[in-house]
Every structure is written in C-alpha cells, then in structure tokens.
Amino acid sequence: MSGEQRSHKLWGGRFSVPTAAALEALNRSIGIDYRLWPHDVRLSKAWAMALWGAGVLTLEESTAIETGLTRVGDRLEEGAQPEPSDEDVHTMIDRMLHEEIGDVASKLHTGRSRNDQVATATRLWTMEAAGELDKRVRSLQQVMIEQARKLEHDLMPAYTHLQRAQPVSGAHWMLSHFWPLERDRARIATVARNTAVLPLGSGAIAGSAYPISRVLLQGSLGFTSLSPNSIDAVGDRDFVAEMLFCVAMLGVHLSRLSEDLILYGSSEFGFVKFGEAFTTGSSMMPQKRNPDALELARGSGARTLGDLTSLLATLKGLPSGYNKDLQDDKRALFGAVDLMMLVLPAVAGTLGEITFDRQRMSAALSSTMMATDLADYLVGKGSTFREAHEAVGAIIREGEKRGCELTELPLEVFSSAHPLFGSDTMEWLDPAQSVARRGVPGGTGPEAIKAQLEAAAMAIQPSRDIPRGNQLSIA
Ligand code: ARG
Secondary structure, X not given: OOHHHHOOOOOOOOOOOOOOHHHHHHHOOHHHHHHXXXXXXXXXXXHHHHHHHOOOOOHHHHHHHHHHHHHHHHHHHOOOOOOOOOOOHHHHHHHHHHHHHHHHHHHOOOOOOHHHHHXXXXXXXXXXXXXXXXXXXXXXXXXXXXXXXXXXXXXXXXXXXXXXXXXXXXXXXXXXXXXXXXXHHHHHHHHHHHHOEEOOOOOOOOXXXXXXXXXXXXXXXXXXXXXXXXXXXHHOOHHHHHHHHHHHHHHHHHHHHHHHHHHHOOOOOOXXXXXXXXXXXXXXXXXXXXXXXXXXXXXXXHHHHHHHHHHHHHHHXXXXXXXXXXXXXXXXXXXXXXXXXXXXXXXXXXXXXXXXXXXXXXXXXXXXXXXXXXXXXXXXXXXXXXXXXXXXXXXXXXXXXXXXXXXXOOHHXXXXXXXXXXXXXXXXXXXXXXXXXXXXXXXXXXXXXXXXXXXXXXXXXXXXXXXXXHHOOOO
C-alpha cells in the first residue's frame, strides 16, 4: 500500500494517479486552519442532527456521530496533533471521526461541502474573536482612563503640525487616544453582527439537496440569519475584509498612540518616563531604556494593513462561488487578529507603568501658545477677529525680535499693536485661563474634562453585546 493510499482524503475517487507531492505541499492548510477545530466539531454536530431531522440519518447514526465528535473534540483538547497527511482541519476531523466510530462516520459529509463548512467555521471563529478583541481593547481603555484621571489638572501643549499650538489638560490629550478605540469597538461589534449569517446548507455552490432545517442550524450555532444565496454564501469573505479593516484601523490607532508616547519619552520632550517591565536595554549602551513594545505596536500597524490589502487583492479578481484562493483568507485573518491580541496587552502594560513629568509638560507651555487667546481678548472688546489676528501677529513679531516671552514685553507693545489692549492683558497669557475658557462640550475646560472622563468610564462599563441567534429573545 503506498503512502498515498493510506492518507485520508475527502475526495480522490475520480483520480487514477496520486496527487503530486508539490501540490500537496502547497494545498495543505492544516498548519493554519487547525485552530478552527472547535468550530468544525460544533458545526458538524449540528449538521449530524440536521441530517437526522431530514431523515438522512437514523437517530442511532446521528447519536453515534455526535458522540464520536465529542471524543474527537476531547482528543484535540488534550493536544492531539494533525497527521502530516491531513489536508485541512475538515479532513483531519473526518479522519479522527472514522478512527472513533468507523464507517458510519462516512455519512456525516452527506449534503455538505467543505465550501459551506469552512465559511461557517471561519464565521464562528470571527464572532468569537470579536468578543476577545473587545475585551482587550477595553482593558487598554481602562488604563487610559486611569492615566487621564491622574493628568486631569496638569497642562501640556497640544500640537498641530507637531508645533506647539495651544495648552490643554493632560487628560484631554490622553483621552484623545481613548475615543478612536471606542469607535474601533463599535466597528468590531458591527462586524460580529454582520458575520452572524449562516452559510451552512449552501453545499458546494447550489444548496443542499436534502431537506435539512437551516433555521434550526442557525439557532443552534448562534447565527442571526440565513445566507439568502448559496453561490454568494460560499464565496463571501466580506466579513473577513471587514474584520481586517477593523484590525488595521485599530493598528493605526495604536500606532499613533505609540508614536506620541515614544516622542514624549525622548529626552528632548521628556514628558513621559517609561517603566521597566515594558522596556528593554541595549546590548552596547548601558544607559538605554527603549520603548520596544510601543515600537512593535507601531510596526504591527503596517502588518495589519498588509493583511487587509492582501485579502482585498485576493477577492477582487475572483469569479463567483468558492475558489481555492480563498484558503488564504485565514492566514490574513488569524495573523492580524493574533498580532493585535499580543500588541494590546503590551501597549496597555507600557502605558500603565508610564509616569508623567508634570514640570516638563508645563515648562513646554510658551506664552505664544496664548496668541489665540489674545486675539479672543480683542474680539471680546469689540474688534473683528481678522483685525485682532493681525495685531497679535505684530506682537509675536516683536517678541521674536527681542527674543523674549510675550509676558516679558511691556504693556505699551500691546497697546501700540491695538488700542483695545488694557491693563488686564497679561491675565490672558495664563495657560490655565486659556484652558478654563474652553468649556464647550468636547473642549479642554475643567468641566468639559470632567464630563469627558465620566463619558469614557460609562462607555467601557457594560460589555458590548454581540448578539447570537440563540441568545435573542423572540418577540
Ligand atoms: N481548506 C479549504 C479552505 O480553507 C477548505 C475548502 C476546500 N474546498 C474545496 N473545494 N477544495 O478554503
């Protein structure tokens, strides 16, 4: 008996020569899709029941298959490894089921195809991954809120074009990284909902020829609706693309947070001091403490972007129905999600042990950052903003010429730039006043910050509900 004949295959009857080793090597996806086994076991049990419901299997047969699948699941749980000849996870489980219960296992694949099977298993995996991602993003958001609370009354420069722009509360800066993650969580929850459409029952392309109840399958597997078109159902990977977009966007957000922290942690800025558990040293320079976790997070943004691009490029040229190109969806999906699962706790840990140097932060507030406030002062006294802008510009020029802060200029410089400048002008150069004036919702004023902190804490309180078909209340 050749090795070829011994290997367990779900196809092969129409072939008279063995598959070339080079094709087998390329075609084999078990290394990547092995982890789908819990979902494949689960959907296979549901399928066995559906086949009994359709009168294809007797109750004993269906029960034997279910019991066999439980034993297969137990073996895999205990660490059973695929055999080198297993083409993919579906083949592996089929082989193991045969080992457990013998020939009756051959009846399980009636009316289904690996095409609807893999689409279903990948959706189940994605729905679960959405919940896991949500948890990890929320943990990072929790750290952000804790740091923001500590910085509530500390001022720092906010930057536009990486140039000092206006003073803000440190909490305002910290929370500016919180809300993008909140949008990420909302997007991930939407993807979970969009993913809960059941493809099982679509067969290879035209739908199953057996009268199985797809509605019961939908309910027992936790989907919210049925795919309305079998051709679409087996070739649809929109949910993978959507999840990859969410992850890529999340990667972009983590990258921007990391970049801020790396920059603020440089000696030149000195706003941030890194802790020791999430930094590394240099093999040559004894003084170094490097923010590797943040740099890796920044780098991972590039990888997740690549995963999204590669999937979209795969999809765009495909004819309708299932094509083997789709096998690569899982490499991109698992790779991107795994990466985020690693990155999120590392970023949360790094941020959690960071301390802020309040002196450095406030020392970076220069008087010219209150230039807009000076213009607002004149507007308050009746000037137009345009005229005020011009006058303050002249004062800035004068400060630059004398090489001093605006606070060091004599009052005459102000009043000659604009007659409306009075004796209270200097108060408008106080950064705390500048911040206090910005009390609009979403602004950096103390009350607005308090409200923002409350809103942030509220946002992460309840776990975002990812509805499953079998958890919905039926009206
Ligand atoms: N391993 C395959 C995949 O991941 C399963 C589907 C195979 N379908 C087929 N017609 N060969 O896409």
